[in-house]
Amino acid sequence: MEDGALPMLIAPPALSTAPLEVPHRLLMGPGPSNVPARVLAAAGLPLLGHMHPQYLKIMDECQAWLRYAFQTTNELTLAVSGSGHAAMEAGIANLVEAGDPVLVAENGLWGERVSDIADRYGAEVKTTKVAGGEVFTLGQIEEELRRHRPKLLFLCHGDSSTGALQPLVGMGELCHKYGCLLFVDCITTIGGVPVFIDKWGIDVAYTGAQKVLNVPPGASPITFSPRAVQRIASRHSKVGSFYLDMTLVGRYWGVGGPRIYHHTGLISNVYVLREGLALLAEEGLEAAWARHRQSVDTLHAGLERMGLQLFVKEKAHRLPTVSTVCVPAGVKWDAVSKFIMEKYSMEIAGGLGPTAGKVWRIGLMGANANPANVTLVLAAMEDALRHVGFLRRSAL
Template sequence: MKNAQKLVAPLLEAAQSAGATRGFVAPARWAARASEEIVAVDNTHKQAQSVISVPSRLLMGPGPANAHPRVLNAQALPLLGHMHPPFLHIMDEMSEGLRYALQTKSKYTLMISGTGHAGMEAAIANLVEPGDKVLVGNAGIWGERVGILSRRYNADVVEIKCPTGETFSYADLKKAVETHKPKVLFLCQGESSTGTHQSLAGVGELCRANGTLLLVDTVCSLGGVPLFADAWGVDCIYSGSQKCLSGPPGAAPFFMSERAMEKLAKRKTPPATYNLDLNLIGDYWGWWNKRSYHHTGPVSTFYAMREALQIVAEEGLEPMWARHQEMHHRLWDGLRSLGLKPFVEKEEHRLITVNTIKVPEGVDWAKVVKHAMDEYSLEIAGGLGPTAGKVWRIGIMGFNAKPQNVDLVIDAFRAGLKQQGKL
């Protein structure tokens, strides 16, 4: 410590002579020997604050969901350098795990370093050039945001909308694609703001027949409902790590088809983002059988996602999809017994991973949410965007999709409604 003080003393003297030390904060143990202008840090509560305190909560809202314990343990493994061969091997394993989860043979899979929004922006930034026509299926807040983002990349955006709580029919999409001939069609498979599940049946073939790329948001659906990237003709998919895959936030599963890669290769201008340029990120992930530094991958988060994808593979996609479906039915059996009704009228349009529940007349939705947190340490959520104040949202995703959690949600609703004299 004495050596450290000797080293810093001349620097402080030089700074003082230049009047540059105002506002500089030094450790309290140095304060006695430092200039009166240096402010000592108050470490009175240092001992009490030395260990982080995090409450235990069951996250049954629209995400994040609770991570699998194996995933949390993986995050505690020793750090590796982001270009170390053992870490690059883990990245390769993640790519393989994503190919299974997405049901694709494409080599162009990776994890974007960032949340689902980063995946969204990576898709738009790389697939869309200035002036390209983008047809956005706006069925809620995520379609709305893709439209906003596409305009920021100077796309010619055409939006089609459906009533809140409904989805686009194939006829709607066929008419729009054949009329506008867009470069890209965007659809959200699982619209978490409204609780709708968009069918992709036949849409890939429609897009191919019209020279259009199909971009799909699967942030709250990947792993929870069927998805077949290759068989359905999807060209680009982005998702989230913290929902049905039971990982921590901070990684966005990402996929490109050969058609999408051809569009990227033929761009007249490079993507207007260095951070999300898939030519560079793909090189880091070994898409072209070499590795070049682009950025420091989030090492611990990638450990977690490697483990999360391993757990998906161990369970198997079909059993995993069936488990989510079963828990969805269990939830609604319980909610209907309390007199609650689904917001999405048609069963075939309902998203099973994020369930939207109508708030009955005369019920304070926020009090039910607060009561669940206060009494059960349970997170449920209100609406978002077009459903704000109209619904509750219950997530049944990944590690959380099991009977005891669903039953606790039903108990919390029962107690919350009784508190307001509604049962």
């Protein structure tokens, strides 16, 4: 019997083949955030070849805008193919060799993730922890650096699982005093909160597309200081991941030698990233930071007027882009988010990691951080809290 005459082993699934439709949602959780029309439209532009000069020019533009967003002159600044975890893993894969002591300052879920990844790459992982919602002081970090003498320190700038904003001023200088590099997760902060990579002496930092940049996930920005590049160049062993080898990926982005093909670039993801970064540059970082500040101040005041409490007690340590709001005793967090999703088509997330079951997480990220959305979230929360019996009609 000819191959073509064999019966098919797998029949086509009994699914509708009509064009895909998805509901519109206001994404007011910790990410992804809503994507502005201009960015969304770029996803529909025709593909270019991943080595075509016109596409390479778009990559160059992304790099220039990324240097602005990160406030850095670092040459090795690019977008890794993959979501934020890919950038997180790229940092570890390139900076860590088996047996290297790595210190992870865990103040929420993301430190735990980095510890796990560093362990997989053979690092001697040491951790230091603070309770969820708290941050590390320079004094605490110095003590740990003195004790463990790590080659790399990880800090999460904006921990979306706890809503805490880790102060970074002075951390780079401290690390360098002890011969250590500073590696920072800026996924929820770039574009929404001041970040100065060069001024603060940060050696490696990464961010995500789908948070403040309002871009579909897929290409994740990362930057390496000359010190970090030097560390990579002096490795004794090959980087344990071919896909995330920054020396090779850097060459595709035109850094460190003539361009080479490494893997097929995420063409459409780079288009949308370009648009998200262009919109940020158009508004200006200072204006974007101020808009996030104003939005979150109004949000917090409104939530407190309803009798709710914020999970992060110290005002200065509250992350403007993701707020964690304590679930009052006797209230089911998921009944509230479900009500808001069903009635308002709006996402408000529950807790994650150390805050699971304890908080709601409300995101104000990028274009979503505006007075109309704040008013809507507050109205939806108030309605939901009445619905579950926490607020009575006369309460406000």
